Amino acid sequence: MCSLVPAALLVGALLCLASSSSPAVATRSPGRTFNVLSFGAAADGVTDDSEALVAAWQVACRVPHATVLLPLGHRFLVSPVTLQGPCNTKLALQIDGTMLAPPEMGSWPKPRRPLQWLNFKWLQGFSIQGAGAVDGQSSSLQSASPATTSQRSAGHWQASGAKPTLIRFYNSFNVSVRGIRITNSPQCHLKFDSSGGIKVKNITISSPGDSRNTDGIHLQNTRDVEIRSTSIGCGDDCVSIQTGCSNIHMKNIICNPGHGISCSVGGLGKDNSLACVSDVVAESISVQNALYGVRIKTWQGGVGSVRNITFSNVRVSNVATPIIIDQFYCDRGGARCANRTGAVAISGVTYRRVVGTYSFQPVRLACSDARPCTGVSMVDVRLSPASAPEGPLRGGLCWNTYGEARGTMEPLGTGCLQRSNGYAMPLIQPFNYTC
Ligand SMILES: *[C@@H]1O[C@H](CO)[C@@H](O)[C@H](O)[C@H]1NC(C)=O
Ligand SMILES: *[C@@H]1O[C@H](CO)[C@@H](O)[C@H](O)[C@H]1NC(C)=O
Numbered sequence: 001m002c003s004l005v006p007a008a009l010l011v012g013a014l015l016c017l018a019s020s021s022s023p024a025v026a027t028r029s030p031g032r033t034f035n036v037l038s039f040g041a042a043a044d045g046v047t048d049d050s051e052a053l054v055a056a057w058q059v060a061c062r063v064p065h066a067t068v069l070l071p072l073g074h075r076f077l078v079s080p081v082t083l084q085g086p087c088n089t090k091l092a093l094q095i096d097g098t099m100l101a102p103p104e105m106g107s108w109p110k111p112r113r114p115l116q117w118l119n120f121k122w123l124q125g126f127s128i129q130g131a132g133a134v135d136g137q138s139s140s141l142q143s144a145s146p147a148t149t150s151q152r153s154a155g156h157w158q159a160s161g162a163k164p165t166l167i168r169f170y171n172s173f174n175v176s177v178r179g180i181r182i183t184n185s186p187q188c189h190l191k192f193d194s195s196g197g198i199k200v201k202n203i204t205i206s207s208p209g210d211s212r213n214t215d216g217i218h219l220q221n222t223r224d225v226e227i228r229s230t231s232i233g234c235g236d237d238c239v240s241i242q243t244g245c246s247n248i249h250m251k252n253i254i255c256n257p258g259h260g261i262s263c264s265v266g267g268l269g270k271d272n273s274l275a276c277v278s279d280v281v282a283e284s285i286s287v288q289n290a291l292y293g294v295r296i297k298t299w300q301g302g303v304g305s306v307r308n309i310t311f312s313n314v315r316v317s318n319v320a321t322p323i324i325i326d327q328f329y330c331d332r333g334g335a336r337c338a339n340r341t342g343a344v345a346i347s348g349v350t351y352r353r354v355v356g357t358y359s360f361q362p363v364r365l366a367c368s369d370a371r372p373c374t375g376v377s378m379v380d381v382r383l384s385p386a387s388a389p390e391g392p393l394r395g396g397l398c399w400n401t402y403g404e405a406r407g408t409m410e411p412l413g414t415g416c417l418q419r420s421n422g423y424a425m426p427l428i429q430p431f432n433y434t435c
């Protein structure tokens with residue numbers, strides 16, 4: 001077995017690697033556990049344990065059904081690392097203790113600042129599990145230096161956007177993440193990029209509501225995703241679904257606080273780029289103390305489509321704007337995003353049983369002049385003012401939005417959709433793209 005004394009670490013790891021990669025050993029002992037303590041981890045929360053983690057990973061990677069264990073009752077400080085495949089089948093990372101990112105990683109000077117902390121790539125059939133925690137150690141710093149409006153318009157917004165993501169999967173398939181708690185990321189907590197077959201279940205994500213750009217779960221260019229029974233609190237979108245995503249199912253998600261569940265396509269500096277999101281279902285969602293409930297936002301000037309999106313059984317509590325489509329999205333402040341004629345086409349969006357309280361505007365469907373939204377349906381929407389709204393309330397708004405409202409619509413005006421059979425829309429531009 002791979003029980004190594006620290007002094008013999010390197011040689012030991014290599015010997016261990018050599019023996020465990022022989023087929024005889026691999027088949028005789030499936031399900032082997034590689035405890036990072038055996039690979040020299042100090043586990044004091046201060047000493048950098050990255051080498052021990054990587055050494056354990058490299059050995060486990062070659063063994064079928066292997067588990068890399070970060071045991072309970074220990075704290076592991078880890079520098080930004082890449083843990084990559086391809087690995088043998090069913091590799092697991094069992095986090096029972098606490099993994100700590102270097103404090104203030106998000107404010108390291110640019111050349112040293114990583115794009116992500118734990119970078120998982122090229123994995124198939126991998127899982128992260130356990131009852132432990134992953135702590136990005138970033139919250140205090142974030143709240144201490146919020147960007148001012150002038151900093152944002154001067155472009156510091158984007159500079160701060162380059163803070164590291166905590167956990168990122170790239171080009172990985174059949175990945176599951178379960179049980180763990182992820183906190184205080186400098187930016188996005190858990191990101192899947194160019195991946196597929198993703199299951200996220202029973203995890204907790206938690207960062208303060210005033211920590212900027214801290215998405216909970218971020219999906220881009222990723223298909224076949226299931227996110228279930230998960231509680232997310234952060235300073236940005238609880239779940240952000242970006243371009244290239246399809247077949248995304250979310251169920252039993254709590255978002256508190258945050259910016260809600262968001263399908264977001266297009267982006268700064270990517271004008272006229274192709275953006276596609278389709279086949280998204282979010283059901284049994286609870287959004288509390290948030291800016292938005294369920295949101296579709298697109299920048300002006302893109303091409304592509306957002307289609308077949310269903311939000312059902314959404315409970316909101318003290319949410320500024322529970323239902324929103326914003327095709328005029330601009331995060332540089334209105335003046336810096338020029339009006340453009342092109343727009344991502346939005347069609348087939350269903351809101352079914354959205355109930356609770358709002359603190360600003362119950363419904364805001366602002367679709368582009370170039371491409372109205374079509375096939376939007378609302379069924380049983382009941383929203384009432386929160387008990388202590390911070391300012392005056394607005395009525396519902398629908399702009400260039402076509403579809404139908406059925407069942408209860410409260411308040412009146414929530415069902416402000418224009419009735420029309422969606423195919424007769426005045427399309428200014430031809431559909432000259434494929435998603
Ligand atoms: C993913 O899992 C499914 C079913 O468990 C399996 O059929 C498929 O081959 C796996 N794909 C990869 C890339 O591992
Ligand atoms: C969810 O995860 C926690 C650990 O974070 C665990 O104790 C609990 O049993 C899990 N629940 C389910 C239903 O898997």
Ligand SMILES: *[C@@H]1O[C@H](CO)[C@@H](O)[C@H](O)[C@H]1NC(C)=O
Pocket residue numbers: 247248278279280281308
């Ligand atoms: C809409 O998306 C859901 C979720 O992926 C899928 O089950 C359903 O078949 C899709 N409907 C259409 C009409 O494409």
Ligand SMILES: *[C@@H]1O[C@H](CO)[C@@H](O)[C@H](O)[C@H]1NC(C)=O
Pocket residue numbers: 334335337338339
């Ligand atoms: C874009 O158009 C809107 C509405 O048509 C208008 O209010 C706004 O001033 C325009 N913005 C710019 C930057 O031209």
